[in-house]
Amino acid sequence: MKTHYISTKHLSFDDLQSIIDHKLSLALSEEAELKISKCRAYLDQKMKAETKPIYGINTGFGSLYNKSISGENLAQLQKNLVMSHACGLGDEVPSEIVKLMLLLKIQSVAYGHSGVQLKSTQRLIDFYNHDIIPVVYQQGSLGASGDLAPLAHLTLPILGLGEVYYRGEKQSTAKVYQQLGWDAIELQSKEGLAFLNGTQFMSAYASYLILKANKLSKWADIIGTVSLEAYDGRKEAFFPQVHQVRPHQGQVDTAANILKFLEGSELIDQHKEHVQDPYSFRCMPQVHGASKDALSYVASVVLKEINSVTDNPTIFPDEDLIISAGNFHGQHLALAMDMLGIALAELGNISERRTYQLIGGKRGLPSFLVSNPGLNSGFMIPQYAAASIVSQNKQLASPASVDSIESSQGQEDHVSMGANAATKAYKIAENLDKIFAIELMNASQALEFRRPLKSSPFVENLLIDYRSKVSLVENDEMMYPKIQESINFINEYSI
Numbered sequence: 372m373k374t375h376y377i378s379t380k381h382l383s384f385d386d387l388q389s390i391i392d393h394k395l396s397l398a399l400s401e402e403a404e405l406k407i408s409k410c411r412a413y414l415d416q417k418m419k420a421e422t423k424p425i426y427g428i429n430t431g432f433g434s435l436y437n438k439s440i441s442g443e444n445l446a447q448l449q450k451n452l453v454m455s456h457a458c459g460l461g462d463e464v465p466s467e468i469v470k471l472m473l474l475l476k477i478q479s480v481a482y483g484h485s486g487v488q489l490k491s492t493q494r495l496i497d498f499y500n501h502d503i504i505p506v507v508y509q510q511g512s513l514g515a516s517g518d519l520a521p522l523a524h525l526t527l528p529i530l531g532l533g534e535v536y537y538r539g540e541k542q543s544t545a546k547v548y549q550q551l552g553w554d555a556i557e558l559q560s561k562e563g564l565a566f567l568n569g570t571q572f573m574s575a576y577a578s579y580l581i582l583k584a585n586k587l588s589k590w591a592d593i594i595g596t597v598s599l600e601a602y603d604g605r606k607e608a609f610f611p612q613v614h615q616v617r618p619h620q621g622q623v624d625t626a627a628n629i630l631k632f633l634e635g636s637e638l639i640d641q642h643k644e645h646v647q648d649p650y651s652f653r654c655m656p657q658v659h660g661a662s663k664d665a666l667s668y669v670a671s672v673v674l675k676e677i678n679s680v681t682d683n684p685t686i687f688p689d690e691d692l693i694i695s696a697g698n699f700h701g702q703h704l705a706l707a708m709d710m711l712g713i714a715l716a717e718l719g720n721i722s723e724r725r726t727y728q729l730i731g732g733k734r735g736l737p738s739f740l741v742s743n744p745g746l747n748s749g750f751m752i753p754q755y756a757a758a759s760i761v762s763q764n765k766q767l768a769s770p771a772s773v774d775s776i777e778s779s780q781g782q783e784d785h786v787s788m789g790a791n792a793a794t795k796a797y798k799i800a801e802n803l804d805k806i807f808a809i810e811l812m813n814a815s816q817a818l819e820f821r822r823p824l825k826s827s828p829f830v831e832n833l834l835i836d837y838r839s840k841v842s843l844v845e846n847d848e849m850m851y852p853k854i855q856e857s858i859n860f861i862n863e864y865s866i
Contacts (some may be wrong), residue, residue, distance in 0.1 A: 376400040378563055380676040384670065389470035390474065391467075393512040397474065398498045401491065404439065406483025406788075407492055411559075413688035414486040418445070418560055425684065425693055428486075428561045447564030450530060454496045456523035456567055457533065459508030464521065464572075466504045466536060468581065471575035472525055473499045475677050476566065484680045484687065485565040490554055494529050498509070503547060506534040509571075513778060514701035514789030518572030526566040532556025537584050551847045561684075561727045568682035573704045576793035579674040579712060583800050587807070588659070589866050591718045592831070594811045596632040597724040599648075599847045600815035600826045601640075603780055606630065607640050620662030626656040645734070651724035658721045665714035671708045674705040695744075701789030706794035712799045716761075716768040719799075719806040723757040729813045731752055740816045740844075747847045750813050753854065757809040761803045767802075808857035811837065816844060837866065 375390050378400040391396065399407070414428075424430045429445060436574030464472075477495050482485050497504065505528050511520030528544040532555075537547045548555065558566075598604075607613075609626040633639045647653060684695040731748050732738035741749030772793040777784045813833055818826065825831055841856045 372396050374398050375774075376403075377477050378403050379406060379482055381674075382478055383673065384578070384581060387471075387474075388402075391582075397477065399489075401497065401580075403481035403483075404489060407480065407487060407489050409484075410483040410486050410686050411488055414561060414686060414693075415559075417693070420612050425695075428564075438530050441636070445560040448494070448555055449558040449560065452563040452567065453523050453526050453530060453558070454532065456519050459511040459520045459524050461508050461510035464509055464753055466506040468575050468579055469507050469525070470499060472507065472571045473505075474519075475571045475574055475578070476522070476525065476569060477628065478677065479569055479571065479680055479682070480565060482680050484685050485682050486561040486686050487555070487565045488559055488562060490530055491558065491562055491566075494556055498535075499530065499555075502537070503528070503552075506536065506537040506541065506546075506866065508796050512572055512772065512790035513776070513783070513786035514573055514705055514791070514793075515699065515786035516572070516703075516783055517568035517699035517777075517836060518570060518790055519567050520825040521572040522569060525571075527555050529566070531557065561686075565682045568699045570676060570681045570699065570701050570704055570789070573701050573789045573793045574676045575705055576797055577669075577711075577716060577815055578677055579791075580708075580796055580800055581666070581670050581673055584669075584711065584715060586866065587715065587718065587803055588663055588666060588801065589628075590807050590861060591659050591662075591722065592655070593632060593866065594722065594814060595652070595659065595725065596629050596674050597814040597818065597826070597830055598638065598729060598810060599629070599652050599655075599813045600830060601729060601821065602635075602648070602652060602725070603638065603641075603653045603821070604644075604648045605645070605789070606633055606641055608648070609633075609656060614656060619660055621667070622656045622660030624663060625660040629655060632829050634829070635828050636830070637824045638821055638826050642825065649724075649728055651728060653723050655721070657758055658717060659854055660753055661762045662714040665710050669707045669711045669714075672703050676704055699866070701787035702772070705787035705789030705792045708789060708796045709768075709770040709772045712792065712796035713768045714797065714802050715799045716764040719761050719764050719803045722803075722806050723754070723761045726754050726757055726810045726813045729817050736817055736820055740813060740820070742845070743845075749844065749847070750816060753766045753809045753812060756854070757806050759807050764799050764802050764806075768770050771795060804858050804861055805854070805865055808854055808861055811861070812853065812857050815841070819843060836860075848854060 373395050375395040376398050473495050505525045507521045507524040512518040528535050533544050535544050609629045614623045614626045681698045683699050684693050688692050694712050731738050738744040739749030739751045741747040771788040774788050775785050840860045
């Protein structure tokens with residue numbers, strides 16, 4: 372098995388995609404091992420001589436920062452922290468997100484500013500490489516003092532506590548350790564705080580969503596092009612001259628994509644009676660493009676975040692500094708995830724409008740895209756389903772980052788709610804698969820009524836592949852299996 376070496380060099384989205392696609396194992400680079408060991412040795416030496424309180428190392432946590440902890444209780448303090456903070460609720464976090472949490476936590480501590488033991492970090496790597504997935508829950512983080520509750524559940528298995536998935540079965544960590552002959556690790560001073568503080572719950576969701584959103588953005592242009600052809604739309608709105616005088620990059624790119632997808636089409640070049648198209652077709656560059664630009668900004672925020680040290684306090688061995696500050700605060704990600712959710716929701720919003728136009732019995736298309744409407748309802752209700760999901764996305768897109776609830780007796784008096792923003796954006800992205808699947812079903816059906824004229828080679832080849840998975844509807848049949856087949860096609864097809 373090939374290996375990705377965690378180092379102090381920045382992790383890229385290409386790295387993440389490669390690690391996921393090729394199922395790479397993880398290992399620490401020599402540089403990262405030295406950084407982690409150096410920081411731990413500094414902290415151990417510091418604690419032998421230090422009499423002053425250092426937050427979270429020889430004090431309590433949050434509003435209990437003024438409670439001193441004796442040297443013999445420092446390890447117990449960290450264990451107590453992990454156990455007491457494991458308060459996650461709700462649905463379990465998907466395993467692919469938990470694996471990203473492990474990866475990103477390892478990356479963060481590898482910079483040598485967190486004070487963790489090398490063997491504790493290695494245990495996280497062992498979890499990743501052996502596909503031992505800690506059970507983590509979606510609810511419980513305020514996205515401010517780090518993602519405390521979810522990261523506590525991620526950390527419990529280091530101590531031999533909590534639950535994990537192993538070989539497809541949910542088991543107690545103690546049982547898995549017994550099978551593997553592993554011993555639980557005793558956390559040393561500061562370690563529990565290092566693993567619990569941080570934004571890896573939010574940033575794991577964010578990283579996953581960036582990779583997914585990039586693909587969804589491509590699908591928006593592709594499926595929109597199929598719908599344009601099915602609706603007998605015009606191509607002038609995508610000419611480069613239009614976008615050169617309003618050169619938002621996403622707008623320019625979208626228009627260029629659509630023109631490229633249309634190359635060689637008989638349909639787009641035939642005479643048109645209508646002089647313009649509805650906004651959902653004509654304004655794809657402006658709407659899809661705005662979402663592209665938003666995704667670009669969000670990606671820049673997330674890339675900085677996954678290459679940052681986000682626990683507290685931060686340790687600087689070379690400067691002999693241990694600083695309690697606020698790098699765990701998730702405001703950057705909260706705002707970015709809200710923006711991402713809104714950008715994806717808008718792609719779904721305009722998609723459903725194109726579906727609505729296609730079933731309207733206009734431009735030579737039959738009502739609801741069946742040959743015998745009346746006896747057949749055809750594609751009447753898939754549009755209902757899309758409209759329902761679009762409405763749900765609008766509700767989910769209401770920003771979480773404008774909310775804040777005081778916690779820890781007022782010590783933590785402003786929180787980001789970035790965890791809620793991230794999980795909402797995840798649901799929006801999942802919903803977008805469904806909305807696009809319904810549009811592609813409608814557009815591919817509508818194109819059959821344009822025969823014998825053909826679309827471009829690109830579109831026709833796509834439809835050949837699509838028809839091998841999702842058959843044409845000639846008379847009413849159960850639609851929900853076809854919608855699921857269409858969703859599967861979008862998720863699995865390489866574009």
